[in-house]
Amino acid sequence: MSPIFTIVNIFGLVTIGFSGLMATCLLTSAIADDGATTAFSQGSMITLLLGALMFVSTKHVPKKLSRQAGFLMVAITWSITPVFCTLPLMIYQPTLSFIDAYFETVSGLTTTGATIFSGLDQLPMSINLWRHELNWIAGMGIIIFAVAILPVLGIGGMQLYIAESPGTVKESDLPPRIAQTAKALWLVYAGITLACIVALRFAGMDWFDAICHAFSAMSLGGFSNHDSSVGFFNSLSIEVVLTIFQLLAAINFSTHFVALRKRSFNPYVDDREAIFFLILMLGSCLFAAAVLWDAGTYPDFPTALRHATFNLVTIATDCGFATQDFNQWPIFVPMWMLFLSCISASSGSTGGGVRMIRTIILMKQARLELFKFIHPFAIRSMKIGENVVSSKIVASVTGFIFLYFISIVILVFMLLLSGMDFISAFSAIIACFNNAGPGLNQVGPATTYASLSDVQTGVCIFAMILGRVQIFSIVILFVPEFWRK
Numbered sequence: 001m002s003p004i005f006t007i008v009n010i011f012g013l014v015t016i017g018f019s020g021l022m023a024t025c026l027l028t029s030a031i032a033d034d035g036a037t038t039a040f041s042q043g044s045m046i047t048l049l050l051g052a053l054m055f056v057s058t059k060h061v062p063k064k065l066s067r068q069a070g071f072l073m074v075a076i077t078w079s080i081t082p083v084f085c086t087l088p089l090m091i092y093q094p095t096l097s098f099i100d101a102y103f104e105t106v107s108g109l110t111t112t113g114a115t116i117f118s119g120l121d122q123l124p125m126s127i128n129l130w131r132h133e134l135n136w137i138a139g140m141g142i143i144i145f146a147v148a149i150l151p152v153l154g155i156g157g158m159q160l161y162i163a164e165s166p167g168t169v170k171e172s173d174l175p176p177r178i179a180q181t182a183k184a185l186w187l188v189y190a191g192i193t194l195a196c197i198v199a200l201r202f203a204g205m206d207w208f209d210a211i212c213h214a215f216s217a218m219s220l221g222g223f224s225n226h227d228s229s230v231g232f233f234n235s236l237s238i239e240v241v242l243t244i245f246q247l248l249a250a251i252n253f254s255t256h257f258v259a260l261r262k263r264s265f266n267p268y269v270d271d272r273e274a275i276f277f278l279i280l281m282l283g284s285c286l287f288a289a290a291v292l293w294d295a296g297t298y299p300d301f302p303t304a305l306r307h308a309t310f311n312l313v314t315i316a317t318d319c320g321f322a323t324q325d326f327n328q329w330p331i332f333v334p335m336w337m338l339f340l341s342c343i344s345a346s347s348g349s350t351g352g353g354v355r356m357i358r359t360i361i362l363m364k365q366a367r368l369e370l371f372k373f374i375h376p377f378a379i380r381s382m383k384i385g386e387n388v389v390s391s392k393i394v395a396s397v398t399g400f401i402f403l404y405f406i407s408i409v410i411l412v413f414m415l416l417l418s419g420m421d422f423i424s425a426f427s428a429i430i431a432c433f434n435n436a437g438p439g440l441n442q443v444g445p446a447t448t449y450a451s452l453s454d455v456q457t458g459v460c461i462f463a464m465i466l467g468r469v470q471i472f473s474i475v476i477l478f479v480p481e482f483w484r485k
Helices: 004-031 037-057 069-083 087-092 099-108 124-154 157-164 176-202 207-219 238-249 253-262 267-270 272-294 301-316 332-343 358-372 393-418 422-433 454-468 472-478
Strands: none
Touching: 004 037, 004 069, 004 087, 004 124, 037 069, 037 087, 037 124, 069 087, 069 099, 069 454, 069 472, 087 124, 099 124, 099 301, 124 176, 124 207, 176 207, 176 238, 176 253, 176 393, 207 238, 238 301, 238 472, 253 267, 267 272, 272 301, 272 358, 301 332, 332 358, 332 422, 358 393, 393 422, 393 454, 393 472, 422 454, 454 472
């Protein structure tokens, strides 16, 4: 039997799940009487019926997927699920074009946080909740994707997941089965999210704002229910809370799980990836603040440090909140922030980009090559902590880095060809590919992506999806040899 029927069956189940998510927003809309009840009732019903049709009509097919079908399933899930998620938006706002609605839901599900909406403060409560639910559910989905889906496809495996977290995460530290591991990480994710909600409430947000921003912070999604994002609150305590939880979200969730299970901070100390990440964040915040103070952007160093820290951390972790229009800062700082968005987040976190572990491996490989150049007959293995990194992992990282940068170059040129200026094109692709959200100039933090043409919006959508699934899962579909038996 064709594997396409298995894909339809699994995707039908996913679609039914999203109809359930819409139902939670339907309940919110009914309670708040915000005018979006019809949008969610119709959207949920259409999604449920189509999902049930796909699931029931293929319920007797084998559930085992080939490698090729598995990759196709990943591509279909990340590209077609947002189509269903557009229904409440388009029903509520009939003038909204499909491409713009699709951009918004892709941005939510890839935890990018870029938006085409303005007037967020006036949107119905349920519509804003829907946007943030997409962020939150996708944030956990990213971790499950890394732990449970990639191993099934044969391009990750628990061995690769462990290898990408040297020094802290060992197979004995995690539940023995992939499903148990996914459940454990989900509980950690939900628990930290709940802590973030409570902390934001005590910091001064109302409960709804706290829920929305906690969902965004833990998924590193960056959506806000205010046009001025976190700047709406102008609160140091809120910025401190969000900064802490964004840093937590950018660290491997397996490290959080092990630390909680052992009731010890030692797993964080042993996690070389987390240590490199935190040191880089600390140094970058101090240096960026010094640059802003020296340029006269802010009158004193403490003020410069406050704004530099929050905005740098939120972009570097690929979240995408904002309190300031950093598009007006000395160009070095926002460019450095965008660079950090490429490399900072840890593997096993909700962040995007290259990931810190690949950066460390690449740096160590460069150093090893220099050592071999000086000592051509010496034999030395690459180590991270006490763990030896295999040549297979190094080769995989090298291939990924090449695809990562060549993809960015091609996508930037596509936007340049469409007529966009270089800074806008470059920052838009970096922000979308790394799932960081705001860029510079035309797509800066004080604006939205609404001014983009349909072609430019389509390029950014592709960049978001390609970056979120870590490139290989999409690119492999275009390799002819992959489809040969």
